[in-house]
Amino acid sequence: MSTPLNEEKLSYLIEKSSKARHLIIQTVHHAGAGHIGGPMSASDVLVNLYFNEMNVNPENPADEQRDRFVLSKGHSAIGLYAVLALRGYFPIEELQTFDSLNSRLQAHPDMNTLPGLDMSTGSLGQGISAAVGMALGAKLQNKEFRTYCMIGDGESQEGQVWEAADIASKYKLDNLVVILDFNKLQQFGWQGKGASRATPINEPKQRWEAFGWHVIEIDGHNHQEISKALSHAREVTGKPVMIISNTVKGKGVSFMEGDYLWHSRIPTAEELSSASEELEMGVQK
Amino acid sequence: MKSLLSKDQVSMRDVFGETLLKLSLESDKVYAIDGDLANSTKIDAVAKGNPSRFLQMGIAEQNMMSVAAGLAATGLQPWAATFAAFLSKRAIDQIQVQIAQPKLDVKMIGAYSGLLTGVTGKTHQSLEDIAIFRSLANMVVLAPADSTEVGRMMEFAHKYEGPVYMRLARDPYPIIFNEDYHFEFGKAVHLKEGTDITIISTGTQTSRSLAAAEQLEADGISVAVIHMPTIKPLDKEAIVKAAENTGVIVTAEEHSIYGGLGSAVAEVLVEEKPVPMLRVGVKDLNSESAKNDDLLEKYEISSGHIVKRVKEALTKKNSSI
Ligand SMILES: Cc1ncc(C[n+]2csc(CCOP(=O)(O)OP(=O)(O)O)c2C)c(N)n1
Numbered sequence: 001m002s003t004p005l006n007e008e009k010l011s012y013l014i015e016k017s018s019k020a021r022h023l024i025i026q027t028v029h030h031a032g033a034g035h036i037g038g039p040m041s042a043s044d045v046l047v048n049l050y051f052n053e054m055n056v057n058p059e060n061p062a063d064e065q066r067d068r069f070v071l072s073k074g075h076s077a078i079g080l081y082a083v084l085a086l087r088g089y090f091p092i093e094e095l096q097t098f099d100s101l102n103s104r105l106q107a108h109p110d111m112n113t114l115p116g117l118d119m120s121t122g123s124l125g126q127g128i129s130a131a132v133g134m135a136l137g138a139k140l141q142n143k144e145f146r147t148y149c150m151i152g153d154g155e156s157q158e159g160q161v162w163e164a165a166d167i168a169s170k171y172k173l174d175n176l177v178v179i180l181d182f183n184k185l186q187q188f189g190w191q192g193k194g195a196s197r198a199t200p201i202n203e204p205k206q207r208w209e210a211f212g213w214h215v216i217e218i219d220g221h222n223h224q225e226i227s228k229a230l231s232h233a234r235e236v237t238g239k240p241v242m243i244i245s246n247t248v249k250g251k252g253v254s255f256m257e258g259d260y261l262w263h264s265r266i267p268t269a270e271e272l273s274s275a276s277e278e279l280e281m282g283v284q285k
Numbered sequence: 286m287k288s289l290l291s292k293d294q295v296s297m298r299d300v301f302g303e304t305l306l307k308l309s310l311e312s313d314k315v316y317a318i319d320g321d322l323a324n325s326t327k328i329d330a331v332a333k334g335n336p337s338r339f340l341q342m343g344i345a346e347q348n349m350m351s352v353a354a355g356l357a358a359t360g361l362q363p364w365a366a367t368f369a370a371f372l373s374k375r376a377i378d379q380i381q382v383q384i385a386q387p388k389l390d391v392k393m394i395g396a397y398s399g400l401l402t403g404v405t406g407k408t409h410q411s412l413e414d415i416a417i418f419r420s421l422a423n424m425v426v427l428a429p430a431d432s433t434e435v436g437r438m439m440e441f442a443h444k445y446e447g448p449v450y451m452r453l454a455r456d457p458y459p460i461i462f463n464e465d466y467h468f469e470f471g472k473a474v475h476l477k478e479g480t481d482i483t484i485i486s487t488g489t490q491t492s493r494s495l496a497a498a499e500q501l502e503a504d505g506i507s508v509a510v511i512h513m514p515t516i517k518p519l520d521k522e523a524i525v526k527a528a529e530n531t532g533v534i535v536t537a538e539e540h541s542i543y544g545g546l547g548s549a550v551a552e553v554l555v556e557e558k559p560v561p562m563l564r565v566g567v568k569d570l571n572s573e574s575a576k577n578d579d580l581l582e583k584y585e586i587s588s589g590h591i592v593k594r595v596k597e598a599l600t601k602k603n604s605s606i
Contacts, residue, residue: 099404099406102573106407106410106574107404107405108405143377154321154344157343186343186344188321188329188341189321201342
């Protein structure tokens with residue numbers, strides 16, 4: 001059974017999330033490139049994984065026993081880099097090199113350049129299959145580590161996601177947890193306002209259950225719910241676990257939230273400063 | 286020498302979107318097919334201007350290309366656009382079996398081709414698409430040099446019945462062709478005469494080759510520049526003639542040195558008229574995310590690198606006499 005996070009841990013995680021979001025918008029502004037909406041919707045889950053759930057050691061990022069993480073929606077790389085920097089994998093200042101020549105911080109995660117990245121991604125739909133391979137590799141070699149993976153809802157349109165879903169349940173990969181960052185937007189999608197805009201994927205719960213997965217649905221911006229789901233996942237046997245994380249694209253900055261155009265827009269200096277203000281207010285609330 | 290490069294720069298993708306909208310308004314059979322990149326490829330012009338002709342297929346390129354094949358089999362003419370990297374690598378089996386082999390009337394737009402893809406790095410760059418598409422039987426492969434040529438090529442492709450691959454660039458390029466330009470399918474375009482050496486280029490490298498030629502002329506070297514908008518079928522005659530006229534060739538493309546225009550030209554020369562030649566292209570390397578100028582320099586395809594290769598090639602010409 002999982003015990004709720006105590007007040008201290010909870011505010012610690014909330015503060016890290018806010019810092020991560022700050023770093024995301026600052027870095028994208030500085031680089032003049034990158035994505036915003038997807039990294040911001042993913043921030044709380046990424047923080048919870050690296051500061052609460054996963055067994056990792058930034059001092060020894062290649063430790064064979066470490067838990068693995070694959071960012072299948074690789075365009076959200078800057079979200080992961082922000083969290084890795086905060087966690088001590090590399091100096092925060094290095095974020096300033098994001099997307100520039102010879103940087104370890106590539107537009108999409110490159111496992112050969114940056115220690116701490118467990119898989120290279122960027123072409124959507126592939127990361128989850130590699131995560132299935134890692135979880136299967138652990139089982140075949142009687143290794144204890146767990147594998148975590150995050151996919152996008154737009155990404156879930158790729159057939160490969162469902163090929164992976166099928167194999168993971170066939171091999172009963174209960175050491176695999178996939179988180180769906182269900183922010184209800186993709187890059188362009190089916191245009192239309194309000195309810196007439198089709199979500200990237202319908203009925204994810206029924207779909208994943210039909211593929212033989214154990215499904216948990218949460219508010220992906222609530223650290224209590226994220227922690228509870230992740231510890232619950234440890235108790236599931238014989239099935240891989242899907243956490244449907246209900247999120248808001250661009251979370252934390254009102255003028256970015258829920259607007260598909262912020263998928264990869266670059267904030268101006270003014271937008272950066274009003275966004276920073278909002279993020280600070282958010283923590284004090 | 287008067288510059289052949291206009292100061293005006295226009296994006297190929299903007300003209301692509303406008304032209305496809307126009308075609309969709311003129312022809313009953315034209316449909317725009319998107320893989321969730323409409324606001325990048327600019328096929329969103331059809332979504333806005335003629336929404337009933339816009340079909341969103343989601344982020345599922347393999348399915349998208351097979352659906353396009355099915356649409357074509359019912360008599361429609363689908364124009365499917367996504368990043369060249371995903372079109373040429375993610376969906377290539379579908380394209381081979383259901384579009385190229387049956388010779389269906391599907392137009393494939395490889396947006397964001399080459400190295401300069403808006404700082405998105407090696408997963409999104411496309412340095413292999415010419416090699417891949419060129420190797421498929423029945424496939425036409427086109428690479429425009431500027432936005433004017435994009436429009437003309439699309440009018441050709443619309444009339445041509447069969448699979449056509451067109452590689453486009455993301456960022457604006459100088460205008461080379463004026464409004465009177467006529468695209469001739471399968472024919473080389475002689476942009477500049479010269480007697481010492483010929484540069485044969487395609488796509489975005491044509492404007493860099495013209496810039497290189499201006500610099501070389503200033504150094505007293507007389508350079509011919511031939512633009513190859515049709516990479517397949519290739520204008521062999523023009524290549525042989527160039528070899529006869531100048532005795533040495535340099536090729537230039539924003540693509541890998543393997544399998545692209547350089548390889549295609551070398552194949553012709555070796556069989557028909559062996560002369561020294563050098564290629565300008567990305568070596569056997571993975572690239573990265575960085576600013577355009579940094580990438581052009583590091584991966585050795587800037588106009589400065591074309592100048593360098595031309596001078597190197599000239600030493601081969603002289604020593605082979
Ligand atoms: C195979 C492939 N096709 C297209 C893209 C281009 N692309 C990058 S992000 C994106 C939208 C992703 O939507 P979603 O998975 O919902 O991510 P999020 O909204 O969380 O950013 C697209 C189409 C890609 N990276 N890979």
